Amino acid sequence: MSVIDDWLQYYPSLLSGLWVSVRLAALSLCIGMPLGLPFALGSGATSRPLRLCTIALVEIGRGIPALVVLQLVYFGLPSVHLTLSSFVAATVALALTTAAYTSEILRGGLQAVPAGEVEAAHALGMSQRDTLRFIVLPQGIRVAIPPLMGLSILIFQATSLAYTIALPELLSQAYSVGSATFRYMSILGLAGLFYAAITIPASWLSERVEKRMARHL
């Protein structure tokens, strides 16, 4: 059972890579998701120029592959005298991608709040800010939770792109073990299983949350 032998021998270095991937994904999501909120509000703004600018920015952000953003930040920014370490560059790039996608998801969630509730809040004399804070956001964000969980899974998968900027995450570790031993099949297979061990339970969880949410709407 040479595959099992390979797995037993090399799983510690893959685990250390997995830890880097998890940290990268968590940090990018923690920075990117709050960053998406102002864009979500901006794309629903009443001022036309503000709305169009925000929508254009978000669409451009979603249209560019995460890999391109990553390479742009890591290899491109040094030419304007801004050199980032590979972990910081990966965090910045994935946080920007997260922000673009989050803003679309949140916008959908905020739009799902019935207009009558906003009107009712105004009729009760609540200010614009209070309406947003106590009526629209709590409900809108709740609607957005299942798709945001889906996005988190995608961003975790996208951490594998950081292999291209030499960040020692899961795929880089697997690849370097593979190229040293030529046991690509078994090592990359194990790396794949590591990714799946996180993404598959996470997607089950998000399906369950979605079903539960559907009950309350």
Add this chain to the structure above:
Amino acid sequence: MTVFAAILSGVPTTLLLTFAAFGIGVVGGVPLALARRSPHPLPRLTARALIELLRGIPPIVWLFFVFFGVGNSVPGIQPMNAAIISLGVISCAYMAEIYRGGLSAIQRGQWEAGEALGMNRTSVLSKVIGPQVFRISVPAAATYAIGLLKDSSVAYTIGVTEVMFYANEQSRSTSDAIVPFLMAAFVYVVMTIPCAWAARTLDSRLRKRVAR
């Protein structure tokens, strides 16, 4: 300008890779979606496990698995073929899930009506349900195709000469490292906009031909 021309020369490869992989997914997704709904547990569970694994593992890992892993025992596999195979197989799983969503959107009454007319299940599926499932699936499939176009950029890591490959090459050979990547970003945005527009038009045309 020569930098931009060099990056543009990767566009045909990017489009070919995307369309080939998407084509595999459109066709291969059908048996997988049907197996996923099979009354027998063996095909159902196999299809489910396959779909979960294909969607749960990042595309670049599948790409490496096919190119370096399987490629070790299949000498002389071309990077482009490895990229088409791995992205194509992943597309099968995503398309299967899209078809599954479309199938569940068809009202049960249509199956019953077909059976009441004396059609067997296969012909109800292929003549009544199937065509509508394809029409319902268009928007989701288009969103997926646009995502696939962006995901195809990972193929540069195994040496497929698409947009990202040339952007990297240009970035390394010129003094200005940032411009080639901005150009690549521009090229991707320009490629995805017509796709999104075409999908919207096609969707509104096909939507009229789904029974409500």
